[in-house]
Amino acid sequence: MLELDVTCQLGTFALEARFSCETAGITAIFGRSGAGKTSLVNTLAGLLQPARGRILLRGQTLFDSQRGINLPPEKRRLGYVFQEGRLFPHLSVRRNLTYGYKRAPAAERPVGLDQVVALLGIEDLLERRPGALSGGEKQRVALGRALLANPRLLLMDEPLAALDQPRKEEILPFIEQLKDQLDLPIVYVSHSMQEIVRLADTLVLMSNGRIEAVGPLEEVTSRLDLRPLTGRYEAGAVLTTTVAGQDRTFGLTELRFAGGRLRVPHLGLPLGQQLRVRIRARDVSIALAPPENISILNIIPCVIKAIGEEKSPQIDLQLDAGGAAIWSRITARSRTALGLRPGLQVYALIKSVAIDRQSLGRRDGAERFLAEDD
Amino acid sequence: MLELTPLETEALGLSLRVALWSVAVSLPFGLAVAWLLARYDFFGKTVLNVVVHLPLVLPPVVVGYMLLILFGRQGALGAWLYASFGVSLAFTWEGAALAAAVMAFPLMVRAMRLSIETVDRKLETAARTLGASRANVFVTITLPLIMPGILAGAVLAFARSLGEFGATITFVSNIPQETRTLPLALYSLIQSPSGEAGALRLVVLSVLLSLAALGASEAIARRLRARISD
Numbered sequence: 001m002l003e004l005d006v007t008c009q010l011g012t013f014a015l016e017a018r019f020s021c022e023t024a025g026i027t028a029i030f031g032r033s034g035a036g037k038t039s040l041v042n043t044l045a046g047l048l049q050p051a052r053g054r055i056l057l058r059g060q061t062l063f064d065s066q067r068g069i070n071l072p073p074e075k076r077r078l079g080y081v082f083q084e085g086r087l088f089p090h091l092s093v094r095r096n097l098t099y100g101y102k103r104a105p106a107a108e109r110p111v112g113l114d115q116v117v118a119l120l121g122i123e124d125l126l127e128r129r130p131g132a133l134s135g136g137e138k139q140r141v142a143l144g145r146a147l148l149a150n151p152r153l154l155l156m157d158e159p160l161a162a163l164d165q166p167r168k169e170e171i172l173p174f175i176e177q178l179k180d181q182l183d184l185p186i187v188y189v190s191h192s193m194q195e196i197v198r199l200a201d202t203l204v205l206m207s208n209g210r211i212e213a214v215g216p217l218e219e220v221t222s223r224l225d226l227r228p229l230t231g232r233y234e235a236g237a238v239l240t241t242t243v244a245g246q247d248r249t250f251g252l253t254e255l256r257f258a259g260g261r262l263r264v265p266h267l268g269l270p271l272g273q274q275l276r277v278r279i280r281a282r283d284v285s286i287a288l289a290p291p292e293n294i295s296i297l298n299i300i301p302c303v304i305k306a307i308g309e310e311k312s313p314q315i316d317l318q319l320d321a322g323g324a325a326i327w328s329r330i331t332a333r334s335r336t337a338l339g340l341r342p343g344l345q346v347y348a349l350i351k352s353v354a355i356d357r358q359s360l361g362r363r364d365g366a367e368r369f370l371a372e373d374d
Numbered sequence: 375m376l377e378l379t380p381l382e383t384e385a386l387g388l389s390l391r392v393a394l395w396s397v398a399v400s401l402p403f404g405l406a407v408a409w410l411l412a413r414y415d416f417f418g419k420t421v422l423n424v425v426v427h428l429p430l431v432l433p434p435v436v437v438g439y440m441l442l443i444l445f446g447r448q449g450a451l452g453a454w455l456y457a458s459f460g461v462s463l464a465f466t467w468e469g470a471a472l473a474a475a476v477m478a479f480p481l482m483v484r485a486m487r488l489s490i491e492t493v494d495r496k497l498e499t500a501a502r503t504l505g506a507s508r509a510n511v512f513v514t515i516t517l518p519l520i521m522p523g524i525l526a527g528a529v530l531a532f533a534r535s536l537g538e539f540g541a542t543i544t545f546v547s548n549i550p551q552e553t554r555t556l557p558l559a560l561y562s563l564i565q566s567p568s569g570e571a572g573a574l575r576l577v578v579l580s581v582l583l584s585l586a587a588l589g590a591s592e593a594i595a596r597r598l599r600a601r602i603s604d
Contacts, residue, residue, distance in 0.1 A: 047499050073502040074510075086500040090518045099514075103505030149504050 002027075002153075002187075006043050006053035006063070015039045015050075015209040021202050023058060023153060023185040026175075028196040028217070031206035031229070037189045040206065041155050044187070045080050046073035057153060077104070079151030083158045085138040087130035093141050094126040100149025109150040111182060116144045119181065120174055136167035143174065147182065154178070154186045160195060168195075175199060193230065197221075197238055197278045205229055217276075222325030227308060227316055236280035237325045243273045252297075252352065259321025263297040264355045281316055281327035283354035287347045288338055298350040302326060304342050307335070319348055326350075378579075379572070384551060385559035386579065392467055392555055393535035396475035397482075397528050404479060404527060408486035429541075430480040438544025441473055445545075469546040470553045474535035481534055482527040489523020490516075522598045529591035533584055556580055 002023045008015040015036045021027055029037045042048035043063070044055060052065040057078075062071050079100070087096050097116065101109060117123055120140045130138060139159055146154060156175070160168045176199065178184055190196055196203065196217070203220040205213040207229050213220050221230060222237040241255035241262065251266040255275060262277065269275065290299055300321050308316035315335055317328040326348055330340075340346070378386065407426060411419065429437050445452040445463045455461045463469035493516055501511045539557040546553040548562060560576045563569030 045503055047503070072507070073499070074505045074507055076503075077505070078503065080500070080503040082496070082500060084496070086494075086496050088497060088501070088515060099501070099506075100504030103510075145504065 001056075001058060003054075003056040004040075004044070006040075006050035006055065008039060008043065008048065008050045010039060013039075013209060015043070017043075017206070017209070017211050018053075019204060019211045019214045021204065021214055025179055025201035026186045026188050026199045027202040027204060028200035029187065029189045029204045029206060030193070030196055031191065033191060035206040036209040037191075037206055038157055039209075041080075041157050041187065041189055044153075045078050045155055046071060046076050074103070077108075077149070077152050079146030079149050079154040081139075081143050081146045081154065081156040081159045083161050085130075085135075085142040087133075087138055087141055087145070089130055091130075092126070093122070093128050093130065093133070096130065096141060097126075097145050097148055100145055104150045109148075111147055111150050113148065116147050119147075119177065120144045134167075135163050136170045139163065139167075139171055140174065143171070147178070147184070151184070154184050155189075156186060157189045158191070159188075160192075161190075172198060193236075193278070197276060218325075221278075222318070222327070236278050236283075237327045239277045239279060239324050239326070241275050241277050243267070243269045243271055243275060245271070257321075258324040259302065259326070260300045261298075262300075262350065262355070263352050265352065277355060279326060279350060279355065281329035283351060284319075284326060284328035285349040286317065286328055286330055286334070286338065286340070287349055290347050291349070294349075296349045297352045298348075300326065300348045300350065302346055302348050304340060304344045304346060306342055307340065319346070321348065379575075381559065381572075382576065382579065385554055385556045385576070386583075388467060388470075388551075388553075389536055389555040389557075389583075392470045392474055392538075393532050395468070395471040396478060396535040397532045399471065400475040400479055400482060400531065401524075401528060404482040404531070405486055405524065408483045408490055408527075411483070412487045412490035426483050427480045429477045434477060434538075434540025435544050437476060438473060438541035441469075441476065441541065441545040445469065445472065463546075465546050465549060465553065467546075467552055470538075470542050470555060471535075473541040473545045474538040475531075477538050477541050478531035478534035482531040485527035485530055486520070486523050489520040489526070492523075493519050522595050525591060525594055525598065529587055533587050536580070536583060536587070556583075 001020065003020040005018040006015065013036065017036070017040050029040060031037050039048055043050050046062065049070060050063065050065065054064040054066070055062040061067070061069050062076055063069060088099065091099070097113060101113065117126070120143060122137070122140055122144060125133060125137060125141065130141070133141065143159070160171055163171065172195070175186075178186065188196070188199060200217050203213070203215065203217045204211060205220055205226060212229055213223065213226055218238045218240060220226060239257045241257040243253060244256035244261060245254035246266070247254065247263070252263045253265070253267040253269070255262045255264060255277065264277070267275070302319035302321040304317055305320040305325070306318040308318070313332050314329055315332050317330065317340065319326045319328060328348060407422070411423060442464060443449050445455070447453065447456060447462060447464060452463060455463065463472055497515055497519075498511050501515045506514060537557055538555070539561070542553065542555065543558060548554055548558045554562065556576060556579065560573055560580070563573040563576065
């Protein structure tokens with residue numbers, strides 16, 4: 001359990017954050033640039049002292065302005081992976097990796113060098129200097145260094161932001177494995193919904209130095225009132241699905257969820273595997289009756305739950321499909337033409353090819369499906 | 375021809391001793407002042423900065439005379455030093471080392487300050503999150519990273535101390551076997567009518583000594599830099 005209630009004044013920017021959440025799995029902190037995500041994580045790590053408030057992690061007080069407690073960073077035992085790696089240039093990769101390990105209490109370091117080196121695939125880098133590593137390699141070493149300090153919680157501040165897409169794909173599977181293999185809770189800061197859908201269990205939504213929402217990923221991303229914060233282009237809902245079948249003739253995989261089934265481009269996953277799918281609002285069309293003679297494979301019966309109030313030519317609909325939330329973005333013109341209103345039975349049309357691999361997130365300890373899919 | 379005369383040996387030995395002591399004693403102070411100037415903002419920072427740099431712009435004779443006023447037997451600090459510890463700096467080789475240290479101090483501080491300012495402080499915070507205390511971070515991260523700068527400062531100060539003349543002759547005079555360093559011996563030889571050949575030998579000796587110091591520092595700095603950057 002992480003409980004945080006802090007106030008900080010940084011020039012003209014005020015951080016006033018208060019939330020509590022379970023420290024299990026990956027907790028993502030999402031917000032636009034300048035929302036205060038990094039400041040929030042820095043108060044956690046002890047790199048930024050709040051003006052007042054308190055921070056509790058698993059029952060231990062890290063900061064309490066009233067009781068005059070402010071543990072220095074080195075006593076908090078939180079791992080921190082920074083955006084830019086921050087490897088020590090004068091030490092070899094091996095000595096970078098063991099820097100934190102040597103300083104952790106001997107009784108509290110179940111994770112050892114060999115395990116981390118194997119997990120991250122960095123055997124060949126050990127004797128090199130950080131200056132001789134590529135961007136992706138540097139981030140892997142930085143991740144390993146933080147893990148080897150055997151922290152009680154791992155903080156990651158946009159660890160992939162400085163990398164291009166192929167390098168991101170190189171690192172993401174390692175982060176996914178951490179959850180399963182090391183049982184290490186992670187706080188993951190990002191402004192990329194793609195990364196968050198793929199990794200996060202819990203979502204903390206930030207805006208202008210304040211916490212706007214905290215909750216399970218599916219729940220927070222499906223709230224219509226938070227739409228302005230989750231972003232126009234990124235708008236969409238996250239569904240938890242199960243692999244229910246494979247269509248080998250046409251190379252399709254069938255996913256079952258509360259509201260029916262989805263057919264998506266082939267995924268090399270076993271039956272019964274849980275999978276998270278993000279469906280963008282702009283990829284969902286609406287029909288009043290099930291259409292015939294149409295190329296779209298996914299036709300999901302739903303009920304209109306809410307209609308977003310936006311004074312623009314485009315509006316968002318929140319649809320209820322057997323309990324699961326789906327969003328649809330249509331024009332205000334279509335809304336009037338079809339006479340859409342809350343409570344109306346409609347059909348959501350979702351193009352299969354709109355669900356790409358970046359819309360998919362892994363659930364539980366599965367194999368790295370992206371690699372198999374190549 | 376290649377053998378040193380007793381006078382040369384004496385002057386060379388004295389110069390090396392004075393320069394080494396001057397660097398050794400001023401090094402911790404230089405590092406502390408450089409650290410203060412590079413890392414902190416405080417009331418009187420400008421004043422400290424000016425005072426440190428004064429020997430660079432003042433005539434050396436003025437510095438020497440100020441030292442004499444302060445550290446002479448009757449001087450404010452000199453009287454106290456003599457009464458408490460029986461130490462007298464005026465007209466001794468220790469005094470020559472002090473004069474050399476004061477004159478070289480700005481050069482030493484400048485080189486160290488520059489290197490401290492180029493250290494990425496984000497590396498230090500990273501080390502803190504990995505369990506290292508402030509002191510531990512300084513020893514394991516900051517110090518190795520600024521080592522080339524410390525070395526550069528020390529070598530500059532050493533070379534400057536070898537050549538110190540004005541403040542030395544004013545503060546500790548030109549006493550054979552006590553304060554007659556290479557430049558002072560050279561000066562004495564130039565003053566005497568038959569000293570030209572001896573003066574030339576001392577000039578060559580001075581040049582060789584300075585070149586050796588610079589060469590050694592370059593070699594070490596290159597190795598340190600290679601360790602940090604590759």
